[in-house]
Amino acid sequence: MTYRAPVDDIRYILAHVAGFDEVTATERFADVTPDVTTQILTEAGKLCEEVLAPLQRAGDLAPARLENGVVRTSPGFDAGYRAIADGGWTAITAPPEFGGMGLPQTLGMAVNEMMSGACLSLQLCPLLTLGQIEALSHHASDEIKALYLPRLVSGAWSGTMNLTEPQAGSDVGALRSVARPKGDGTYAITGQKIYISWGDADFMPNIVHLVLARLPDAPPGTRGISLFLVPRNLPDANGDPGARNGVRVISLEHKMGLHGSPTAVMEYDGATGWLVGEENRGMAAMFTMMNNARLGVAMQGIGVAEAALSHALSHAAARRQGQTPVQGGSGAILDHADIRRMLACMRAEVFAARAIALSCAVSIDMQTATGAAEWAARAAFLTPIAKAHGTDTGVLVASMAMQVHGGMGYVEETGAAQYLRDVRVTPIYEGTNGIQAMDLVGRKLMDGGEAAWRLLEEIEQGAEMARAVLPDLAGEVWAAAESLRETTEWMLTREMTDRFAGAVPYLRAWARVLGGHMHLAAAYAEGGCGRRSALARVFVERLLPEHAAALAEARAGAEGLYALADDDFAA
């Protein structure tokens, strides 16, 4: 289970597929020379391979546990976290005025991918802090920024997101936690929050919770939600962690995986909190944090997929079973056609998911650098696709990686099972993949399809360009994009229930067409000849055809689903 950081693949995607050169051509990111990029990726890869990956199994075997109110973390996680913070990895995308390096999100996301592949349960801790830094940077008062941001950026303290309550999951608007003004500008927060990742940790001097709650007499639903900052320890006059605040962990969940990450039930009992942003505008502030986190979770899925694939590949290159059809081959099972099919599809899937996600990150950086609405719309459109598809890819590839191992894959010592158990949460948290798809066909098509048309043009232009070099592959991608265009037109004419009934397959079709587009760009960049082109062919021949089935399902509409009565679902 030795993790190998995919530095070369990421560099190739940045250079030839995702358009990172546009980012580094802006004034904002002019300092990001190719050398900086290489250095960041190489150093992060080293940390992941040497320091974080060895913690992966320890976190699984010795889960975080609650002991007399203290969350005891897994062995080695303290030192692992310190290595992340001391290496400056919590700071790379953060604002320079608070100690950050101000590097592009694209590089931050690439680093997150590698940290996720190395040790997902530990990586979740700094990932949530990054989201909090983003939210505070945009919405907090100058006092809060000055006090908290330097400590979060340096990794001295960590941050959490507190949205979910037992009755309020996907329906955030149903939350009941209350915030009473104390008259001194602060608020008393009371309520219970669940599924709080890294809700506490014995090695953390302070933890900063961002909590959604309602003011007394706030309007119902999402329009009555405000965001509060609630530190575990109230900072003293020097800004050091002082008296305990009225918040505690009352239990940790027993989960299928991600055992190294403490998932807490938090009890707020009149805890002192500070308003972040405006009253009743908490959802807007939270969305800043969530959009970033969604792409971060996409990287988690992709990172685990990469790790599981590389683990399966090691096995397939060493294990011998039966005679293979390859004359002069290694004699390992990698030579068997079906094993080779699995590994080729896994590699093609990981490439596509990574390229889509990094292309989304490039849009975010271009939005930051240029302020252009078109880049913002592109990022907004790609985010739910990247999240849902990246995490579905994580589960799919981890499951195939187990299959490549045969019986050994089901035995925990091999490590293949842990990847699947760990990554299985990623299609669920940060908005289930169903919610992502509804976001795509709902909010993200509310522009009348503007963002969709622009992306489709981008894809078709790419296919036109590649046609001279790879006419067959380019033709397939172009035709798939045309089908997607037709279904998008259809979607825009339908009521929301019809759209929702086809949302998940519609998103899947986008992922397939974008995947074909990315592979084609990679193949074109090497002149249509070489390993990237061979992989592109695998994708176009074996995976792209799924777009048609997905589009057929996307257009099926809601009627057939509601033709079944509730009782008809029983056997």
Next chain:
Amino acid sequence: MTYRAPVDDIRYILAHVAGFDEVTATERFADVTPDVTTQILTEAGKLCEEVLAPLQRAGDLAPARLENGVVRTSPGFDAGYRAIADGGWTAITAPPEFGGMGLPQTLGMAVNEMMSGACLSLQLCPLLTLGQIEALSHHASDEIKALYLPRLVSGAWSGTMNLTEPQAGSDVGALRSVARPKGDGTYAITGQKIYISWGDADFMPNIVHLVLARLPDAPPGTRGISLFLVPRNLPDANGDPGARNGVRVISLEHKMGLHGSPTAVMEYDGATGWLVGEENRGMAAMFTMMNNARLGVAMQGIGVAEAALSHALSHAAARRQGQTPVQGGSGAILDHADIRRMLACMRAEVFAARAIALSCAVSIDMQTATGAAEWAARAAFLTPIAKAHGTDTGVLVASMAMQVHGGMGYVEETGAAQYLRDVRVTPIYEGTNGIQAMDLVGRKLMDGGEAAWRLLEEIEQGAEMARAVLPDLAGEVWAAAESLRETTEWMLTREMTDRFAGAVPYLRAWARVLGGHMHLAAAYAEGGCGRRSALARVFVERLLPEHAAALAEARAGAEGLYALADDDFAA
């Protein structure tokens, strides 16, 4: 996590879809009246709901463990197993001359499905015994039959299969265990076997191992393998368990799931064994056992899918989140289009997989009752499809069931995660699903496509018949069968490496087309109007379209896979 036995659905499939009336019309199974069928299914369903399902979580929380050489089983498993044996459930398909009821395999498989859904890890024990009964009935000497079969049929003793060795998994021919003739008609068996399910159990008075081993000077590969019966305790003069034989469990595996089933590493150290069948013909005898077991494993996948679906359905019918689009609906999340899509697809998947598997079981019974080669060929063709697709459905539906639960699904107490962890082994054991697909495109097409053409005719005749009632659905199924026919013709012209490179998607396409066929038959039987027809429409609109993508991949050939060098699989 209350299990509800799908008695109604099974009865409907037997009566209207799988052709069970043909079985009961034979002389051999003339006693199997509709009343007998109903009684068997109802009683088995009761046992599963009341006795076995409550053991499911106990087995997960308190795994079987090895203690001073004794396998201590999970709490309640002793009583659960006794309830299975005392109820006669180990005997229903066994030969009457040895205490069995001689009922059709179709009923046995249906019962196995329900037991698997209720408690997979316990059900595995009697399932393996059934396979052993089958193998001994066909291949053992009369002495062995007389001594062992009554005790296995009654469930007094259990049986295991010992094929795998560390270097011999899918490549059974690589096994090294040796059997030296002792000169008294018995053999001394020495070697190590791994992944032996229910290799031992503290509540079992005796356990009978069927072991593949090599005679001295046997030819290499599979042509030098013989089958031996090795009891844990040597029967004394009364046939009661006597002295310990030279076989012991040296460790149990730590697995992703199925914790209640002890998976043993077995050490044979000159253990006394008896030859079953002829020398060097062990593979043939083992295949008898394995074919039965493969369909049994298909039922495991389907059983867990049913249980996971019904668990998700309970959640979806109770949980409220957000406003649903249904006026006057229950207000539960089942009313949301995307949740409804998931549950409808899950139900359609489970129906299709169940109908395919039971249709395969009907062929086995018809082969037994009539001896006709056509039925044997149909059973042989359908078995790998039923196994691979049934178990893939188990994993798919269990994963969707977790998704329906949202965050709760990832928390172990909910029970959704266990279904996924437990069922994940089924695409791996009894021949990986890749091996099943290779069997389909290799051995099962060696008749020049005879069996395939007959099945395709059956499907097209069904579509022709249904055309009057459900023209659109019938048209889709007919067209899909035509595409499958074309790809089958293509397959028959190709070298084996090309076939293997498309084997898995080719099998998947068969499952989709057969699924459409089964759904169409169910809808036709209710006159094209009602819940079966609504479900058939969901299948045809949303799932059948996948056959085209699968066929495209099936025809991709091996060239593209071998165009990638071994190093190209790395990132």
